Amino acid sequence: MKKLIDTYKGHYRALFYLGLPIVIGQLGVIILGFADTLMVGHHSTAELAAASFTNNLFTLCIIFSTGFSYGLTPVVGELYGNRRFMEAGQALRSSLLANVLVALLLTLIMTIVYFNVERMGQPEELIPLIKPYFLILLASLVFVMLFNGFKQFTDGITNTQTAMWVLLGGNALNIIGNYALIYGKFGFPEWGLLGAGISTLFSRIVMVIVFALIVFRSRRFLKYKAGFFRLGWSKQMFRRLNALGWPVGLQMGMETASFSLSTIMVGWLGTIALASHQIMLTISQFTFMMFYGMGAAVAVRVSNFKGQNDKVNVRRSAYAGFHLIMAMAVVLLSIVFLFRSRVGGWFTDSLEVSAMVSSLFLPFLVYQFGDGLQISFANALRGIADVKPMMFIAFISYFVISLPVGYFCGFVLGWGTVGVWMAFPFGLTTAGIMLWLRFRYKTK
Structure with a gap:
């Protein structure tokens, strides 16, 4: 064991310092999700249920778009590893264009969804709450994609602190705005x-403006700024970003779709079930986003070593990241388990919702290790730019296995919301094992 630790010690340290700012930034997102759910839940249980339905539809878009923007990380990581700084700036320019085009496509798709909300089997009393909230989130998609472009660029050049501070500042602004506008404070x-x-x-508009000012005005980004403005458009770079971005976006999108489509199934069970489902999804984002923060550091380190053609350290970086994520899982799940009986009461005054939340903790705890496994090796594959097989792995894991199991347990066996949640351990663990096997095959 000591020899293993000594072999990986440098990788643990590097991943920790690179990943910690990303994890802190993700923690800011999690706190925002907690604050949103807490404030809306205490204002109205119906609004909490409406937020659950709408947020889960948009989470699908945002996770897909984040996955698409991840195509920039291995490109910039390789260029940074080879000290080709101007080309990294050119890659940022191509990425922003590609991200805006994807945002417009998602906006069109979600507009079609908006006009069909009434046909999705949700409780009738929620429709007047869902539709105006839906339109406002729709308007923010393009700003999410622009932010992602800047974030993946700075992460790729190992400057993870910038995105952390912008995220934390934007989320603090959002929480203050929530308090003022949900409850009618400060006039x-x-x-x-x-x-x-x-x-x-x-808050999303402000974050994009601040990030752009930092990248284009700060001295530390001058060598990248020169490439952004002087090298012009590169069709080859644009094609490469799309070739990497679409498979990762689809892989992450299918994973999220399994949760979003599960939300629609839970909505068939009524407002109480939907409200409890939203609370548990908020808890699950706590672990998912922190795992993904460390996973993003794995992708950056792996892509840096790939740019240097150092295959030994490509493997060691990936496995070191997996070890750290598993350690995080043990710590986080221990904390969550201690507070399992109190969680529902933090978000709502409804005793029915709180009781249902407590019943969902068993499937939640079981699937965390599968989630950590698939996050570790999905990011490792992203770092070596082997992304196309991830689409097929995701399709099998989430659409062929997870969703049918959720429907069978929830409705055929009659287990309700708990049954729908029993699908997640099957889908995520299957994905994790297949992604690990693929990484082993590509780097043996």
Whole structure:
């Protein structure tokens, strides 16, 4: 064991210092999700259920778009590893264009979804709450994609602190805006769920403006700024970003779709089930986002070593990241398990919702290790730019296995919401094993 630790010690240290700012930034996102759910849940249980439905539809878009933007990380990571700084700046320019085009496509798709919300089997009393909130989140998609472009660029050049501070500042602004607009404080009207949407849109706009000012005005980015403005457009770079971005986006999108489609199934069970489902999804994002923060560091380190053609350290970086994520899983799950009986009461005053939340902790705890496994090796494969097989692995894991198991357990066996959640351990663990086997095969 000591020999193993000594072999990986440098990788643990490097991943920790690279990944910690990303994890802290993701923690800011998690705190924002907690604050949103807490504030909306205490304002109204119906608004909490409406937020659950709408947020899960948009989470699918945002995770897909984040996955697409991840195509920039291995490109910039390789260029940074080879000290080709101007080309890295050119890659940022191509990435922003590609991200905006994808955002417009997602906006069109979600507009079609908006006009079909009434046909999705949700409780009728939620429709007047869902539709205005939906439109505001729709307007913010392009700003999410622009932010992602800047974030993946700075992460790729190992400057993870910049995105961390922008995220934390934007999330603090959003929480203040939520408090003012949900409850009608500081002279603002009491808009409830609509106020939460307006606050989210405003904070996303501000984060993009601040990030752009930092990248284009700060001295430390001058060598990249020169490439952004002087090298012009590169069709080859644009094609490469799309070739990497679409498979990763689809892989992450299918994973998230299994959760989003599960939300629609839970909605068939009523408002109480949907509200409890939203609370547990908020808890699950706590672990997922922190795992993914460390996973992003794995992708950066792996891509740097790939640029140097150092295959030994490509493997060691990936396995060191997996060890760290498993250690995080043990710590985080221990904390969550201790508070399992109290969690529901933090978000709502409804005793029915709190009781249902407690019943969902068993499947939640079981699937965390499979989630950590698939995050580790999905990011390792992203770092070596082997992304196309990830689409097929995701399709099998989430659409062929996870969703049918959720429907069977939830409705055929009659286990309700707990049954729908029993699908997640099957899908995520299957994905993790297949991604690990693929990485082993590509780097043996």
